[in-house]
Amino acid sequence: MKNIIVIGANGHVGAYTFDYLLQHLDLKKYRLIASGRRDTSFYRDKGIEYVQLDICQEEDFKKLPLNDVYAVINLAGIMPAAMKGYDPYPYIDINIRGSLNVLEYCRKVKCKKIIITTTEADLSGYWKPGACIDADLPANFDHGTNYAMYIISRRTVLEMLETYRLQYNITPFAIRCSTVYCYTESPYMYKLGKRIIPGYIQIYQKAMKGETIEIWGDPSVKTDIVYVKDFAQIVEKMIISETANGGIYNLGNGMPVSLNDQIKIAIEVFGEGGHKSEVVYRPDLPNGRDFVQDITKTCSELGYRPMYDYRSYLEDYKKEMKENRFHGLFTPRLEE
Numbered sequence: 001m002k003n004i005i006v007i008g009a010n011g012h013v014g015a016y017t018f019d020y021l022l023q024h025l026d027l028k029k030y031r032l033i034a035s036g037r038r039d040t041s042f043y044r045d046k047g048i049e050y051v052q053l054d055i056c057q058e059e060d061f062k063k064l065p066l067n068d069v070y071a072v073i074n075l076a077g078i079m080p081a082a083m084k085g086y087d088p089y090p091y092i093d094i095n096i097r098g099s100l101n102v103l104e105y106c107r108k109v110k111c112k113k114i115i116i117t118t119t120e121a122d123l124s125g126y127w128k129p130g131a132c133i134d135a136d137l138p139a140n141f142d143h144g145t146n147y148a149m150y151i152i153s154r155r156t157v158l159e160m161l162e163t164y165r166l167q168y169n170i171t172p173f174a175i176r177c178s179t180v181y182c183y184t185e186s187p188y189m190y191k192l193g194k195r196i197i198p199g200y201i202q203i204y205q206k207a208m209k210g211e212t213i214e215i216w217g218d219p220s221v222k223t224d225i226v227y228v229k230d231f232a233q234i235v236e237k238m239i240i241s242e243t244a245n246g247g248i249y250n251l252g253n254g255m256p257v258s259l260n261d262q263i264k265i266a267i268e269v270f271g272e273g274g275h276k277s278e279v280v281y282r283p284d285l286p287n288g289r290d291f292v293q294d295i296t297k298t299c300s301e302l303g304y305r306p307m308y309d310y311r312s313y314l315e316d317y318k319k320e321m322k323e324n325r326f327h328g329l330f331t332p333r334l335e336e
Contacts (some may be wrong), residue, residue: 003067007072008035013075018032020229055076069111071113073235080146095156105159113173115235116172122176146197165246176251178293180231182317212279213279213284216286219258225262230253238302249298255306265335
């Protein structure tokens with residue numbers, strides 16, 4: 001049995017990814033182990049092996065298997081969307097030092113593959129209307145913002161991965177992520193250190209209530225909206241691939257949808273009863289993002305084939321919302 005360890009399985013993306021792997025990997029060949037920082041009975045109640053582990057604590061890694069570790073998926077870390085206020089130290093202590101602990105574990109147990117996420121913001125200098133961002137462009141970002149230390153921490157981990165590839169023959173896979181869309185009980189995130197409800201969730205909530213929805217800026221602006229189950233598919237492809245050499249792979253679905261269509265479809269999917277939301281156009285307000293990530297490499301090297309366009313994503317989101325399968329697993333971002 002090849003051991004596959006998912007670190008960060010308590011997080012939004014981690015839980016959906018672990019669930020996807022349970023459904024799609026050959027469990028006669030692979031043994032899946034969930035791991036997270038918090039103590040929880042969520043996985044154990046389902047008969048799934050769970051290891052409580054803090055990536056910042058070296059001793060915790062002794063709880064993990066020492067043999068036949070084929071792949072480690074590290075989805076743990078700190079990002080601006082989870083940080084109240086601003087403190088640069090967690091980016092170093094968790095993202096860099098914690099990732100080093102993960103890599104050292106991989107070295108000691110002779111792990112074959114490591115899979116991580118990284119940020120699209122390291123290429124933000126290339127963002128412009130209509131751009132299609134290549135996966136292997138050199139870093140280009142603004143060092144003069146509070147996001148810079150986060151980006152630097154993620155770029156540092158990429159350099160560390162290359163070192164462990166060359167010195168210890170661990171094949172590294174990094175998924176360059178934009179927002180990974182999924183349903184969660186708690187709708188909150190942080191922006192510039194302040195707790196907010198993301199704009200897309202506000203749209204869904206308004207559509208459910210039949211409230212007026214504003215479209216800011218140019219309604220024809222298009223971008224990818226990538227569902228968590230397509231993210232999880234990429235992770236699965238990275239695990240099973242026998243030919244991919246690793247590196248950075250862009251997250252995307254190749255099906256960009258205009259802001260106008262996003263609102264229209266959301267109203268169709270979430271609108272209840274006879275009262276549908278009215279749309280008000282606000283061209284005087286800022287445009288949304290207008291670029292995509294090039295997924296040519298992700299598709300050609302991994303065999304990735306996106307399954308969810310915008311409508312099918314919303315329909316599955318609505319289903320997940322009703323079933324609420326991960327109730328109690330996620331830590332809510334409480335009101336201030």
